[in-house]
Amino acid sequence: MLDLRSDTVTRPTAAMRRAIADAEVGDDVLEGDPTTARLEATVAELLGKERALFFPSGTMANQAAVWVHTTPGTEILIDAEAHIVQWEIAGAAALCGVQIRPVTARGAVMQADDLQAAVRMPSIHAPEASLVCLENTHNGAGGVVTSLADMQALRDVARRAGLPVHLDGARLWNASVASGVSLAELASCADTVMVSFSKGLGAPVGACLVGPADLLTKAHRVRKRLGGGMRQSGVLAAAALHGLEFHLDRLADDHAAARELADIVDGAGGATVVAPDTNIVMIDLPTPRAADVAARAAELGVRISVWHERRVRAVTHLDAPLEAIREHGIRLMKALEDTTSRLD
Structure with a gap:
C-alpha cells in the first residue's frame, strides 16, 4: 500500500x-x-x-x-x-x-x-x-x-x-x-x-x-x-x-515525482489533473465520484484523499520514491478508469 x-x-x-x-x-x-x-x-x-x-x-x-x-x-x-x-x-x-x-x-x-x-x-x-x-x-x-x-x-x-x-x-x-x-x-x-x-x-x-x-x-x-x-x-x-x-534539498525529488504522477493519470477516465507546481496533485473528475475513486484506489493499493465530490488529492513525499510512484500511478490510473466505466 x-x-x-x-x-x-x-x-x-x-x-x-x-x-x-x-x-x-x-x-x-x-x-x-x-x-x-x-x-x-x-x-x-x-x-x-x-x-x-x-x-x-x-x-x-x-x-x-x-x-x-x-x-x-x-x-x-x-x-x-x-x-x-x-x-x-x-x-x-x-x-x-x-x-x-x-x-x-x-x-x-x-x-x-x-x-x-x-x-x-x-x-x-x-x-x-x-x-x-x-x-x-x-x-x-x-x-x-x-x-x-x-x-x-x-x-x-x-x-x-x-x-x-x-x-x-x-x-x-x-x-x-x-x-x-x-x-x-x-x-x-x-x-x-x-x-x-x-x-x-x-x-x-x-x-x-x-x-x-x-x-x-x-x-x-x-x-x-x-x-x-x-x-x-x-x-x-x-x-x-x-x-x-x-530532507530540505530533496524536496525537488517530491516535485519531480508529482509531475510524473500527473503525467500518468491525466486523462484517465476523463479526469483532468491540475499541473503541479510542487508535491500536490489535484485530480478533477468528470462526475461526482470522488469517494468511489478513493475506495477503488485503496483496493488497488493506493491511498488518496477526497477533496470534494469531484476532486481527489495525491501528495508525494519522503516515503514515496519515484519508482513507487510509477508503479502505483498506473494503479491509480486504473482506479480512475474503473470508476468511470461503472457508469456506462
Whole structure:
C-alpha cells in the first residue's frame, strides 16, 4: 500500500530516530530546552527574522499569529480557500473573536488586485480589518507557488491599508525549492511566518512561528494559554533539525515525482489533473465520484484523499520514491478508469 493522502504520513527515518534518541534536552517551560533553542535560532536565521518559537502544530502557530496581530471585533482578509479558512475549524472566530473576510481569487490563488478589491472603504457601519493572511504554497489550489513578485505586491496592498501580514508557510520549504527563491526572501513579505516540519521535511510533529521579538513574546503567552508549552521538547526539535539538514534539498525529488504522477493519470477516465507546481496533485473528475475513486484506489493499493465530490488529492513525499510512484500511478490510473466505466 502506498499512502499518498498527505506528506504528513511519513515516518521518521532511522537516522532521524537516532537524532531523536540522542537529543540533548531540558525543560522548555522552565529554563529552556537546548535543542529546541537551537532549532528556533536556526529557523529564525533561515527566514531572516528576529526570533522563532516552536509549536506543537502549524494550526496552533497560525492561531497564535492571528491572536497577536488582531483585536476582537475586527476582520482578517484572506484567500477564501486558505487553510486558516477551511481547515482550522473557525479558530479565528472561536479563539480570537475576529471574523474572516474571504477573498475570492480570480485565478488559482489570491493576487494583489483581488486583495485590493476586498479592502473596505472606512465606515462606522463596517468592521475594521486588522490583518492580511497569505499562504505559500497554497494547499487548496494544489500546492501552487505564489511568486516573490506576487507576494511583494500583496504585501504592498496590505501596507497601503495599514495592515500587518501573516504568512501560512506550512510548505514554504517547497515554495523555496520550486522557485529557487530563498526562504528569507519569501518570508520578507510578511511580518510573521509559520513553517511546518511534519510535512515535506518528514518530522513527526511541530512547527515554528517566526517574526519580531516583541510579537513572539506575546505569541509565547498565547502558546501557554492554548496548552502548547512542552517540557523536554528537544526530542521533537531534533527531528525538525534533522529534516532541515537532510530532507530540505530533496524536496525537488517530491516535485519531480508529482509531475510524473500527473503525467500518468491525466486523462484517465476523463479526469483532468491540475499541473503541479510542487508535491500536490489535484485530480478533477468528470462526475461526482470522488469517494468511489478513493475506495477503488485503496483496493488497488493506493491511498488518496477526497477533496470534494469531484476532486481527489495525491501528495508525494519522503516515503514515496519515484519508482513507487510509477508503479502505483498506473494503479491509480486504473482506479480512475474503473470508476468511470461503472457508469456506462
